[in-house]
Amino acid sequence: MNKRWCINDDLDYITEVGGKYLKKLDNKKILLTGCTGFIGKWLISSLLHYQKLTGCSYTLHVLTRDKERLYQNKYIDFTNQSIHVIQSDIREMSLNCNYDYLVHGATSASAELNEKDPIEMFSVVVDGTKRILSELKKKKFTGRALNLSSGAIYGVQDSNIEYIKESERSAPDTSNALHAYAEAKRSSESLFALYSKKYNLKYANARIFALLGPMLSLDIHFAAGNFIDNALKKEKIVVKGNGKPVRSYLYPTDLVLWMLFLLVDDNTSGSYNLGSKECVSISKLADMIASKYHSSYVVEDKKDVGWNTSRYVPDNNKIISCSGIQQSVFLNEAIERTYQWNKDK
Numbered sequence: 001m002n003k004r005w006c007i008n009d010d011l012d013y014i015t016e017v018g019g020k021y022l023k024k025l026d027n028k029k030i031l032l033t034g035c036t037g038f039i040g041k042w043l044i045s046s047l048l049h050y051q052k053l054t055g056c057s058y059t060l061h062v063l064t065r066d067k068e069r070l071y072q073n074k075y076i077d078f079t080n081q082s083i084h085v086i087q088s089d090i091r092e093m094s095l096n097c098n099y100d101y102l103v104h105g106a107t108s109a110s111a112e113l114n115e116k117d118p119i120e121m122f123s124v125v126v127d128g129t130k131r132i133l134s135e136l137k138k139k140k141f142t143g144r145a146l147n148l149s150s151g152a153i154y155g156v157q158d159s160n161i162e163y164i165k166e167s168e169r170s171a172p173d174t175s176n177a178l179h180a181y182a183e184a185k186r187s188s189e190s191l192f193a194l195y196s197k198k199y200n201l202k203y204a205n206a207r208i209f210a211l212l213g214p215m216l217s218l219d220i221h222f223a224a225g226n227f228i229d230n231a232l233k234k235e236k237i238v239v240k241g242n243g244k245p246v247r248s249y250l251y252p253t254d255l256v257l258w259m260l261f262l263l264v265d266d267n268t269s270g271s272y273n274l275g276s277k278e279c280v281s282i283s284k285l286a287d288m289i290a291s292k293y294h295s296s297y298v299v300e301d302k303k304d305v306g307w308n309t310s311r312y313v314p315d316n317n318k319i320i321s322c323s324g325i326q327q328s329v330f331l332n333e334a335i336e337r338t339y340q341w342n343k344d345k
Helices: 007-025 038-054 067-071 111-116 118-138 177-199 223-232 252-264 282-292 317-323 331-344
Strands: 029-033 059-064 083-087 101-104 144-150 202-208 237-239 246-248 270-274 279-281 297-299
Touching (some): 029 038, 038 252, 101 118, 101 252, 118 177, 144 177, 144 252, 177 202, 202 252, 223 282, 223 331, 237 282, 282 297, 282 331
Parallel strands (some): 029 101, 059 083, 101 144, 144 202, 202 270
């Protein structure tokens, strides 16, 4: 970085590159479900930043199960007059107005919930998707929807496949409860396809892979965030498994730009991988972060117990080709910005 980076630089970049997509949202009403985590914070921050710079007008209706917790968010002022908070379980919600756009997240990629209560995980995603689509049908929704799916829908990536394509027909292991989240997201995609066929719903699936950037919680199940947290605390980085799984990490500026494109472009449909092709093993990632921040790391070499102990790396050529937007931030820079943002915070 030639100058000291700050998060507003990222938001300015999204405004500059994504302005033509953001402009299409002017005077529109947008419903966001399940968008109160990392992805939602970045999307909402980007929308509010563009609004502040340009004076455009749109309203964001944000669904949450816990309004009071949402209002305690440190990074977004959810009392902003452009934001209308709806408190409801998505499986019980009712729409009181019509919308121009929907960004549907349903639930976060919570490893803890997936492990402890996979039935609840599956229900929130699948029953929540059924509910929102049913409500849209009642309102005769004619806008566009973006369904936030996951790269997990492919199941465990074959180690011989370097980059998994959207055309890959592999699937989660339905006999393994750890695949509840993956199978639920797969079912969610099917529901969108069914409603599209019967009711002409215009939509796209964003199959999101691993992410890394500011505002990511460092104490959840993402290895990169955990390792950065260790480095910030001057602790030894601990790789709890054998360090062999391979991952890639997409920075949120690139994620948001690709999402905005899929949300507003009427020529897109079907599914798109949103992730980075720059892959790294978990042990190499630990080594990178330890070396960069004068720490040390250890590989415990225990058996990996996660749902995917192989590769998790997408082919992102389709989204780049369709949108014309190249990935702009790569792993080393993503680590630096995430570390700096958390250190400054």
